[in-house]
Amino acid sequence: MKVYIAVVGNFPFGMASAYRIQCYAKALHYAGNRCTIVSTRTGKKMAGKSLLHSDSYDDVDFKAILNASPFKGQILTHLWQELEAYFLLAYLLFRFKRFDTIWLYGMGFIPRVLLLLFMRLLKKKVVLELNEFPYATERTRLTKINWFNKLLQKLTIDYLLRNFNGIVAISESLFQVASKADREKKVLKVPILVDLEKRGGPNTDFSNGMPENYVFHAGSLSVQKDGIFNIVEAFILAHKQLELRGVKLKWVITNTASQVWAKIEKTLKEAGLFDHLIITGYLNEDELNKWMSHSRVLIINKPDSFQNKYNFPTKAGDYLLSGRPLILASADQEINRFISDGKQGLIVAQNDSKSLADSIVRLVLDPELAQKIGAEGRERALTSFDYRVHAERISTFFKNLA
Known part of the structure; x- marks a missing residue:
């Protein structure tokens, strides 16, 4: 089985989300599957091509549309962030023969609808990672409008979620939301994950200049x-x-x-x-x-x-x-x-x-x-x-x- 994890955002140099995505990829690898992470940007300049950058990070293959954002101005950066989901969608359509399943992380309502539509036509499976209640956070000017948030929530929960082939939820509350939306129960609860190779245990040696308390x-x-x-x-x-x-x-x-x-x-x-x-x-x-x-x-x-x-x-x-x-x-x-x-x-x-x-x-x-x-x-x-x-x-x- 070949899985692409599609990420709207930074990988491998992201925040906590990048670490969680990497753990997902390692879990699939560990069970004998092939997995590649496809992100819209690396988050940090890396040696190689500026566009469609391919590399491996900590034994996980990834591809990034942009090798870090080249934009300096706030307006251009914001414009890219508004459009990057569509560039990711276009890339996935171009590479559709390379994978069996898309595992989607991030992406707004309209790009999700388009991705589902095109992937269904191409007979590909699409899985959504649900890590927040839909549109419970305010991230853009448009979704700060309360009534618009509620509209997107209703459309997502009542109509969109049931059309995914599967949903991975990180909490029991989200599992219940997804299960109600998808009566066929194509929902898996997976908690936060850790990588033992990346995180050590306690250290009480303060001789290296660390403050003691x-x-x-x-x-x-x-x-x-x-x-x-x-x-x-x-x-x-x-x-x-x-x-x-x-x-x-x-x-x-x-x-x-x-x-x-x-x-x-x-x-x-x-x-x-x-x-x-x-x-x-x-x-x-x-x-x-x-x-x-x-x-x-x-x-x-x-x-x-x-x-x-x-x-x-x-x-x-x-x-x-x-x-x-x-x-x-x-x-x-x-x-x-x-x-x-x-x-x-x-x-x-x-x-x-x-x-x-x-x-x-x-x-x-x-x-x-x-x-x-x-x-x-x-x-x-x-x-x-x-x-x-x-x-x-x-x-x-x-x-x-x-």
């Missing part, structure tokens, strides 16, 4: 998805408690690309703690592993929002795999199915900065508890999220599609 936060500084101000407030409260015990706590983040960054910066400066913030910038895989594996505490903070009800944070698998202790501020969400309080993590109430701060202090001051929770969390990642555990299920699902 810090809380690490990977990814965006989002209010809706990550409740970032609760984390900021918890850091301030935890720092005050630990300082009384002679422990200096730092907060490490990977970027400041957020609409609320100015407010975060102001809050930390008013608390006199901006100097205790470390901004790493973009981290490659080795650097990301290093920062995670040395962290005293890792936090997943998921406020009660419509978006969080359906999604599954990709970084949860890597956090657990790192072997460092996890604090989870979440309730009745997909991640809660895998975490028990006091075992794979400490669970605190949502929107409760004080409880979050108290848990940070508890783990920093109790290394034995931190080690125990980290070890159980890593075991959970090994048994539940390793792509090899799910490889045969994914392969069988694809082979049995009508």
Whole structure:
């Protein structure tokens, strides 16, 4: 079986989504299938052709329409992002003899409809990866209009989903949405996946210049998805408690690309703690592993929002795999199915900065508890999220599609 994973976005140098896509490809390979990732751009300039770039990354073959975006101006970049799904569609039509099944990641409503139409005419199978409730996030000016979002949601759920040959959902809530839309139950639930070869275990050697006590936060500084101000407030409260015990706590983040960054910066400066913030910038895989594996505490903070009800944070698998202790501020969400309080993590109430701060202090001051929770969390990642555990299920699902 030959599968193309079609990606509107960056691969291999993308964010969490690129890592998840790569795990899918490795799972298919592991089960004896051929798989190629086709993306609209690489995300980073690589040696080779600027257009229709072909290469291999970490033993996964990929093709990118653009070898990184050549556009400097904001207008041209935005225009390309609006049109890139159509270029991807054209490429797939041109290469249709090379694959049996398309696994679709990303793409808006109209390109999806066109892709389904053309692939049906060419007698190809199309599978959709469902990782968010359709149009629950606001990504373009057009879909920020509430009534238009609701229209796209209705069209997608009531009509579009049932026309895919199969759907892969990453959470139970999304599985239920897809199953209701597709009465033939051509739906497979696959949680977030991890690659053991890419992520190491805990590391307590601080002789290499790493700070000794810090809380690490990977990814965006989002209010809706990550409740970032609760984390900021918890850091301030935890720092005050630990300082009384002679422990200096730092907060490490990977970027400041957020609409609320100015407010975060102001809050930390008013608390006199901006100097205790470390901004790493973009981290490659080795650097990301290093920062995670040395962290005293890792936090997943998921406020009660419509978006969080359906999604599954990709970084949860890597956090657990790192072997460092996890604090989870979440309730009745997909991640809660895998975490028990006091075992794979400490669970605190949502929107409760004080409880979050108290848990940070508890783990920093109790290394034995931190080690125990980290070890159980890593075991959970090994048994539940390793792509090899799910490889045969994914392969069988694809082979049995009508």
